[in-house]
Amino acid sequence: MAITGLLLCGFLVVHLAGNLLLLVGADAYNDYAHKLHSQGPLLAVAEVGLFGLFIIHIVLAFKLTVGNKLARGQGYAVQQAKGEGDGFGFGRPDTWMAVSGAVVLGYIVLHLIDFKLQLRSDIAYEGLTPFDKALAILKTPLSAIGYLSGFVFLGLHLMHGVPSLFQTLGINHKKYNNLIRIAGLLFVIGLVVGNAVLVGWANTRPSSKAAPANDEAHIAPPVTKTTEAEEATSKTDEAATAKGEQSGGTAAAEKPAEADKKM
Numbered sequence: 049m050a051i052t053g054l055l056l057c058g059f060l061v062v063h064l065a066g067n068l069l070l071l072v073g074a075d076a077y078n079d080y081a082h083k084l085h086s087q088g089p090l091l092a093v094a095e096v097g098l099f100g101l102f103i104i105h106i107v108l109a110f111k112l113t114v115g116n117k118l119a120r121g122q123g124y125a126v127q128q129a130k131g132e133g134d135g136f137g138f139g140r141p142d143t144w145m146a147v148s149g150a151v152v153l154g155y156i157v158l159h160l161i162d163f164k165l166q167l168r169s170d171i172a173y174e175g176l177t178p179f180d181k182a183l184a185i186l187k188t189p190l191s192a193i194g195y196l197s198g199f200v201f202l203g204l205h206l207m208h209g210v211p212s213l214f215q216t217l218g219i220n221h222k223k224y225n226n227l228i229r230i231a232g233l234l235f236v237i238g239l240v241v242g243n244a245v246l247v248g249w250a251n252t253r254p255s256s257k258a259a260p261a262n263d264e265a266h267i268a269p270p271v272t273k274t275t276e277a278e279e280a281t282s283k284t285d286e287a288a289t290a291k292g293e294q295s296g297g298t299a300a301a302e303k304p305a306e307a308d309k310k311m
């Protein structure tokens with residue numbers, strides 16, 4: 049569990065670092081997203097690896113929780129009275145880790161529906177740049193509230209998970225335990241605040257700059273391949289338009305209106 053937990057923390061750091069580019073600007077974030085998606089098979093391997101890590105982590109957690117319950121016969125009725133709380137007042141760590149882990153899993157499902165599967169019917173995904181897509185999603189109340197709640201539970205999960213993984217890996221010395229706890233806490237706060245800032249930032253941007261659903265202004269015109277025959281026709285049209293301009297025709301006057309429609 050410690051190894052999978054550590055690797056998942058690594059993913060969270062890299063993921064947050066990439067997402068913080070939203071604050072730098074549309075170009076920086078879109079470039080990053082483009083580079084990420086142009087990795088081809090490498091990205092696919094990383095995604096399968098990440099998925100595997102989540103599955104192994106969840107299966108091991110499930111085995112640990114059930115194993116602990118069976119070893120005890122049943123869960124403790126009065127956890128705090130036994131003095132076995134995890135120090136944060138949330139009861140026994142295994143119970144609390146299972147509850148917070150389940151909520152984080154719920155958050156991840158919503159997150160994948162939003163970004164990866166793009167199944168939200170209230171978001172007009174087509175043609176949105178990665179930057180506009182992130183803004184449009186983070187601005188919806190469902191994602192804003194769902195994500196912020198998810199981050200809080202992620203923080204609570206990691207508050208026990210991070211010091212615990214150090215212990216499991218044998219990095220455990222009376223002299224350094226306090227330091228590990230403080231460093232772990234700062235790490236967790238950084239992750240939670242970093243992610244929460246993105247939701248806050250998206251929701252304080254004027255909506256005109258974000259990409260609301262069905263806003264044609266943010267939908268790039270479809271890219272179509274031009275065949276040689278079409279190019280020839282287009283050149284003939286241009287010549288005709290130029291002629292029309294010279295003779296005061298209407299062909300040229302129609303063009304700006306067309307362009308406005310696409311913007």
Ligand code: HEM
Nearest residue numbers: 063067095098152156159163164182195202243244246247
């Ligand atoms: C506001 C904060 C966040 C934003 C803006 C964000 C954004 C994104 C985006 C754009 C993707 C899709 C990448 C792609 O198209 O390949 C993604 C994927 C993902 N995110 Fe997040 N994310 C955030 C926070 C988190 C957190 C806190 C977690 C974990 C608890 C997380 C877990 C994932 C996972 C597991 C994937 C799928 C990875 C993949 O298969 O590519 N994200 N996220």
